[in-house]
Amino acid sequence: MGRIEDTFARCKAEGRSAFVSYVCAGDPDGPTSADILLALARGGADILEVGVPFSDPLADGLTNQLAAQRALEGGMTHEGLLEVLRKVRAGTDKPLVLYTYYNLLFARGLEASCAALKAAGADALLTLDCPPEEAGDLLAACAKHKLQAIFIVAPTTPPARIAAIAKVASGFIYYVSRAGVTGERSDLAADLAAGVAEIRRHTALPVCVGFGISTPAQVRAVGEVADGVVVGSALVNVVAANRASPGKAAEAVGAKVRELAAGLERRP
């Protein structure tokens, strides 16, 4: 089994959901972002999502856009990304999921990109602007280089599409909900439960949920219905707040992830 399957199996055995963290590679610079990823791993993140900075991140909200901009201004490159991955892989065995855009993979060839990312320690790709309809070549390259291909399901995705997505997806399904982020906990759980249940009708893959989850209570609420809870902006904001003193960023992010992941500890 791969690292992702192992992680979900272990979390299941521990009676809890997986904590999936997101930060952008190269934010605020390459070495610091590697330290941040390692701090996330030590602090309790089970799966590390690594954003690859793109000049035109149209699927990202403002927080991640600014992170990508900081990373590119900080000199992040493809080679820099590979260095970050190698350093993190040397320090942790937790799964690394790259959150990227098609043009970044296409520019140096899908095959060559997949080979390089795999060799540097990546386990999976989530290509934000590549729906299953356009994913043929990418899926072939991923399969050849043993990278898993993660796809998003949105609240607008009808059941027939969920089935089509499930057919090509591996690793896990990333459910991006936009409804009721700040609503009552019970509403949040009810909305999500329905969405997650619909996805489960079509696939046995684990379902991770993300949509700007930022408090331990939200982490706990989402953890009750999903196999994994994705926290991004709340962590990226900590990186941003420490950009004047990058040496403190890793420590601060580590503290934040401990606070948030506490919501997932097994309850009696």
Place this chain on the structure above:
Amino acid sequence: MATSSLIPGPEPRFRLPDPRGRFGAYGGMFVPETLMTPLLELGRAYDEARRDPVFQSEFAKLLRIYAGRPTGLYLAESLTRHLGGAKVYLKREDMLHTGAHKINNVIGQALLARRMGKTRIIAETGAGQHGTATAAVCARFGLKAVIYMGEADMERQALNVYRMRLMGAEVRGVGAGQRTLKEAVNEAMRDWVTNVRDTHYILGTAYGSHPYPMMVRDFHRIISIESKAQMLEAEGRLPDEVVACVGGGSNAIGSFFEYLDEPSVRLTGVEAGGRGIRRGEHAARFAGGRVGVLQGCMTYLLQDAEGQIEGTHSVSAGLDYAAVGPEHAHYHDAGRIGFGYATDAETLDAFQLLSRSEGIIPALESSHALAWGFRRAAELPADKVVLINLSGRGDKDVWSAARAMGVEIKL
């Protein structure tokens, strides 16, 4: 026109795009999952609408009574004498309501949005022409309009910003990146992802994910339907060359489309050469670009070796964009449409020449096509005919053109 301009015919040009939205290797639907379902719905709704006689006649009627179609085909006699070569004809899209061809597409998409029950419209704009057309049509239909515009473009096109606001649209400045059209598109797509249930995105050019490149082309097809009939009436034959400027490429594909299956007619798209073909100094995708994926489709892009999109420059905000419509990419590779570029300096010369010789002030975007077309006309003998698509009028550009030519206007 007896039959609707929206119905596909049997000729080869109608075979593209394929059902996946591909023009050969280009196009497609490279968008986040959140947009897939709305785009597929839009494709179905458009396909139904284009075949509905009520929709067709509403579209034709609004083009006539609101936009001001048909536009004239004008023989520029004074200019032709000045150039001393081929006859120069101008297709007068600059005479349309709101000042450019853009309104053809906006009317079509607004009708479609209304038919789909959408109450809110968003749009991006570069030069402000598409935003102005959107603001106008939304005012006419009682739709709420939000226009995204790069902050640099808002400075260059302050007059259009005011016009949009005057007609009740909300103009939202975009401060990311180089603060021009590309960033405005990113922001409009983010808005659409968030508000897709009640909102339709009126994309302003033949670009982006399927079905936009096809749909926008179809709404502008009227340009070449008219020009072909008008040219046959005026000259008894087809033009030897049709020239249009290419940003995303909507006026170009509209003015070329009916000639695609006429091998005697040379088709030339003119890109923005800016200050010259050096990194960050131009927007000539076929001169300095490579194939990649940006904002929904596969096409030629200005990008670095890593796939990051490069900055662009053009004296005209409407051509200042890193990617070109996928149908153009296909016909470029197929050799059916030729592409060249005009620099800022050549463009400003053409802008002045048309103003002086014909008393017609062209948009800076269209002036790129003029610069190329004038040169071609001067090279060709007197029995040849060059048709240039005058896609927009230059009133909006007087301020920035004066500044570019070192003239200070005091109000």
